[in-house]
Amino acid sequence: MKTYEKSAGFFPVFERKTGPAKEATHYCPGCGHGNVHKMIAEALEEFGLIGRSVFVSPVGCSVFGYYYFNCGNFQAAHGRAPAVATAVKRTNPDSIVISYQGDGDLAAIGTAETIHAANRGENICVFFVNNAIYGMTGGQMAPTTMIGQRSTTTPQGRLETVHGNPIRMAEMLATLPAPTYIERVAIGDSKHIMKARKAIRKALKIQAEGKGYSFVEIVSACPTGWKMDPVHARDWLLEDMLKVFPLGVFKDESDSRDENSWHRRYDAYEPAVVDEYLDRLKSTLGEAEPVALENDLHCKFAGFGGQGILTLGLLLSQIGMRAGQHVSWFPAYGPEMRGGTANCSVNLCGSRIGTPLVENPNVLVVMNQPSLDAFADQVTDGGVIIVDTTIVEGRPDAKRLRPVLIPATAIADEVGMAKIANVVVLGALVAATGCFPRAFCEDTLRAAIKKRSLVDMNIDAFGRGYDFVKNAR
Amino acid sequence: MARQFMKGNDAIVVGALAAGCRAYYGYPITPASEIAHAAALHFPALGGVFIQAESEVAAMNMVYGSAGMGVRTMTASSSPGFSLKQEGLSYAAGAELPCVVVNIVRGGPGLGNIAPEQGDYFQITKGGGHGNYRLIALAPNGAQEMCDLTMHAFELADKYRNPACIMADGITGQMMEVVEIPKAQPRTWDHSSWCVDGTPATAGNLVSSIILEPEELEAHNLKLEAKYQRITADEVMFEKYAVDDADLVVVAYGVVSRIVYSTVDQARAEGLKVGLLRPITLWPFPSAAIAALCGTAKSFLAVELSTGQMVEDVRLAVEGRKPVHFYGRCGGVVPGGDELLAEYRRVLGGGSR
Numbered sequence: 001m002k003t004y005e006k007s008a009g010f011f012p013v014f015e016r017k018t019g020p021a022k023e024a025t026h027y028c029p030g031c032g033h034g035n036v037h038k039m040i041a042e043a044l045e046e047f048g049l050i051g052r053s054v055f056v057s058p059v060g061c062s063v064f065g066y067y068y069f070n071c072g073n074f075q076a077a078h079g080r081a082p083a084v085a086t087a088v089k090r091t092n093p094d095s096i097v098i099s100y101q102g103d104g105d106l107a108a109i110g111t112a113e114t115i116h117a118a119n120r121g122e123n124i125c126v127f128f129v130n131n132a133i134y135g136m137t138g139g140q141m142a143p144t145t146m147i148g149q150r151s152t153t154t155p156q157g158r159l160e161t162v163h164g165n166p167i168r169m170a171e172m173l174a175t176l177p178a179p180t181y182i183e184r185v186a187i188g189d190s191k192h193i194m195k196a197r198k199a200i201r202k203a204l205k206i207q208a209e210g211k212g213y214s215f216v217e218i219v220s221a222c223p224t225g226w227k228m229d230p231v232h233a234r235d236w237l238l239e240d241m242l243k244v245f246p247l248g249v250f251k252d253e254s255d256s257r258d259e260n261s262w263h264r265r266y267d268a269y270e271p272a273v274v275d276e277y278l279d280r281l282k283s284t285l286g287e288a289e290p291v292a293l294e295n296d297l298h299c300k301f302a303g304f305g306g307q308g309i310l311t312l313g314l315l316l317s318q319i320g321m322r323a324g325q326h327v328s329w330f331p332a333y334g335p336e337m338r339g340g341t342a343n344c345s346v347n348l349c350g351s352r353i354g355t356p357l358v359e360n361p362n363v364l365v366v367m368n369q370p371s372l373d374a375f376a377d378q379v380t381d382g383g384v385i386i387v388d389t390t391i392v393e394g395r396p397d398a399k400r401l402r403p404v405l406i407p408a409t410a411i412a413d414e415v416g417m418a419k420i421a422n423v424v425v426l427g428a429l430v431a432a433t434g435c436f437p438r439a440f441c442e443d444t445l446r447a448a449i450k451k452r453s454l455v456d457m458n459i460d461a462f463g464r465g466y467d468f469v470k471n472a473r
Numbered sequence: 474m475a476r477q478f479m480k481g482n483d484a485i486v487v488g489a490l491a492a493g494c495r496a497y498y499g500y501p502i503t504p505a506s507e508i509a510h511a512a513a514l515h516f517p518a519l520g521g522v523f524i525q526a527e528s529e530v531a532a533m534n535m536v537y538g539s540a541g542m543g544v545r546t547m548t549a550s551s552s553p554g555f556s557l558k559q560e561g562l563s564y565a566a567g568a569e570l571p572c573v574v575v576n577i578v579r580g581g582p583g584l585g586n587i588a589p590e591q592g593d594y595f596q597i598t599k600g601g602g603h604g605n606y607r608l609i610a611l612a613p614n615g616a617q618e619m620c621d622l623t624m625h626a627f628e629l630a631d632k633y634r635n636p637a638c639i640m641a642d643g644i645t646g647q648m649m650e651v652v653e654i655p656k657a658q659p660r661t662w663d664h665s666s667w668c669v670d671g672t673p674a675t676a677g678n679l680v681s682s683i684i685l686e687p688e689e690l691e692a693h694n695l696k697l698e699a700k701y702q703r704i705t706a707d708e709v710m711f712e713k714y715a716v717d718d719a720d721l722v723v724v725a726y727g728v729v730s731r732i733v734y735s736t737v738d739q740a741r742a743e744g745l746k747v748g749l750l751r752p753i754t755l756w757p758f759p760s761a762a763i764a765a766l767c768g769t770a771k772s773f774l775a776v777e778l779s780t781g782q783m784v785e786d787v788r789l790a791v792e793g794r795k796p797v798h799f800y801g802r803c804g805g806v807v808p809g810g811d812e813l814l815a816e817y818r819r820v821l822g823g824g825s826r
Contacts, residue, residue, distance in 0.1 A: 018686060050676070053671070054669055054671050066679050066681060072670070072675055073678075073679045073681070075568075075679070075683050076537070076538075077560055080530070080531065080534035083530075083534035084535070084537055084541070086524065086535055087498065087522075087534075087538025087542070088669075091496050091522060091538070091544045091546075091670075092672070094671065113527065113534070120524075265520055268495070269493040269660055271656075271660065272657070277490070277515070278487065278490060278491060278654050279654075281477055282475035282476060282477050282654055283476050283477045314478075317478055317649065318478060321476065327650065328649070330644060330647065330648040352734075353650075353731075354733075355735045356615075356650075356731060
């Protein structure tokens with residue numbers, strides 16, 4: 001005589017379940033969930049997967065999956081089980097992850113999560129119990145509710161023109177290239193149950209072999225939600241539902257995919273590895289002795305997009321950083337970007353910097369006319385204003401400000417590249433403000449210019465800008 | 474000394490890596506996208522996880538998944554995206570999952586704009602999602618703090634098994650400053666008693682926020698509340714500048730605190746005794762530090778990039794003992810120093826606005 005025992009995939013006693021009946025499930029008579037649970041539990045046991053399995057319960061009647069499954073359990077927000085399952089699998093690729101969902105959860109509120117987990121080919125199993133109704137919440141229309149089917153939110157029956165048609169998820173997902181295996185089965189008579197068991201086992205095997213995403217849709221009865229006795233519910237399922245939800249394999253690439261072809265890499269945290277990696281992110285300017293800064297610089301650089309305005313700010317910032325000064329760089333973004341000017345604020349200070357925004361610069365660079373018009377009045381009295389006279393026609397107030405008029409773009413053309421006018425301006429700025437020694441700036445530029453072939457040209461441009469100002473004095 | 478000149482948004486990712494964060498889930502949105510860009514570059518290179526999720530909702534629920542595994546994990550977004558994360562934050566708080574969520578706040582409501590604002594203060598500090606819960610909220614005001622407070626956020630999240638939020642603004646995210654790159658932290662946390670990580674050792678655990686019995690759920694809520702009280706008692710962070718003799722204590726956080734800092738010396742140069750109190754933790758709020766200044770300060774001024782959100786917490790701290798004024802700009806308009814100085818003069822001169 002053979003004794004049938006509860007699978008080890010289930011808890012021996014359902015201690016997490018509320019109420020006194022700790023050995024029975026909370027499911028109604030004739031419900032398919034019990035069968036599906038049993039098939040999963042038995043497969044986990046037989047394949048030796050229980051210890052590394054994680055069962056993600058959805059919202060719906062199977063919200064209490066964690067009452068029963070003797071493995072790690074997550075309870076997920078409504079529709080989000082595939083997102084949770086994705087993360088679980090990615091952060092332990094050796095785990096066996098089951099996203100167990102009903103029709104409202106999977107095909108309505110969680111449609112996006114369902115499609116995209118499938119589209120990424122997550123190496124998980126999605127078991128989709130389609131019973132054409134919201135059970136737990138009180139018999140409302142599900143995305144899979146049949147045309148004509150009455151529910152608490154379709155009291156006259158589902159109408160195509162009002163509520164749309166039942167969604168066929170298996171067919172939809174089978175259009176995606178990534179999924180490995182997609183099948184629809186049913187919990188009806190024993191013949192169907194045998195096929196369902198086979199499909200569930202196959203899906204779990206595919207995951208265990210690292211072959212990718214499986215989706216098994218299980219058409220299942222909900223006598224309570226359908227307001228039928230279990231026998232009539234089973235008959236309606238087999239005769240009516242399967243016409244809309246035909247059974248079969250919609251996709252199966254399990255034989256053609258290699259083992260572990262969908263197994264993703266994940267390395268646990270190793271501080272030493274991270275340290276080595278972070279070390280590569282550090283500045284490559286090289287160490288230098290701090291260089292004193294006599295006066296704090298509050299700079300605004302402005303011109304057209306494409307003139308290297310932001311880069312000018314970055315180069316000065318790098319010089320400041322290497323000199324051991326406090327530095328901030330902020331690009332105009334949002335409303336200030338409109339009107340054809342690009343600009344950035346740079347602070348170079350000997351002490352802690354307050355606002356990173358420069359409202360009243362003591363150094364202004366203008367490389368187009370709109371910038372001169374917009375910002376010249378904001379410069380503090382006696383402030384330096386550097387004007388690229390190749391481009392800007394206007395001239396600043398020489399009584400209030402210290403104008404540096406330099407044909408930067410023309411000089412850059414002589415150097416060999418008009419785009420390098422910003423570095424000519426940088427040379428002029430360093431000469432006009434005396435912020436840092438020339439050689440220190442040139443050393444920094446050599447280290448900062450990433451393209452080695454452009455280093456000499458940049459040094460040339462910087463020097464010409466610097467000399468232009470020095471010689472003009 | 475390992476330093477680099479970097480954006481605040483990039484510094485967040487450096488801090489996360491050094492804190493041992495292994496999984497980043499995100500969705501593109503301005504002005505937070507650089508965080509996702511940097512994460513996409515660095516996390517996979519270190520054998521970690523980066524997924525550009527199908528939605529903010531999915532990204533947050535992926536964080537729920539990795540956090541439940543006991544792995545340090547994060548997501549980042551900006552205001553409209555942060556609104557979408559509220560579901561997952563409530564679940565994570567309910568299930569007591571440690572994780573870090575960054576909000577680079579932009580102009581709202583609705584689609585608003587991409588300019589800096591602080592209009593998400595209520596959403597971050599008062600709950601945001603459903604149920605009785607709190608987010609630990611940290612407000613950096615520069616690139617170094619974007620890095621350091623992200624590391625601290627992971628510590629607090631693990632210490633209290635609670636989501637922690639970095640609230641910054643578009644300027645702090647986009648601005649570049651010199652950042653000292655930190656050393657990677659030793660792994661100090663052990664979540665094996667509660668996490669579910671797909672190993673036999675944790676197979677008996679459950680990550681869940683459902684508790685059906687009212688008495689049990691009440692007990693769970695009270696347990697959470699006791700935790701929030703502990704956090705309030707132990708984790709407040711703030712910074713004071715020239716407040717001890719200040720007639721006017723300006724309360725400001727994030728980029729606004731930088732602007733106010735610049736104005737304090739200017740104000741004092743013209744004889745206005747102004748000081749700055751900067752909350753670094755927005756929740757828990759430095760109420761006691763503000764209350765302690767009620768004896769010396771003549772009045773308080775909350776300055777925000779909002780129509781008046783944090784000012785309510787300042788009023789609660791002051792409890793009517795001194796006048797609490799408010800000055801705010803919003804929609805992406807950032808007040809200038811002159812504007813604030815004019816406001817100090819008005820407040821200290823007793824004038825009305």
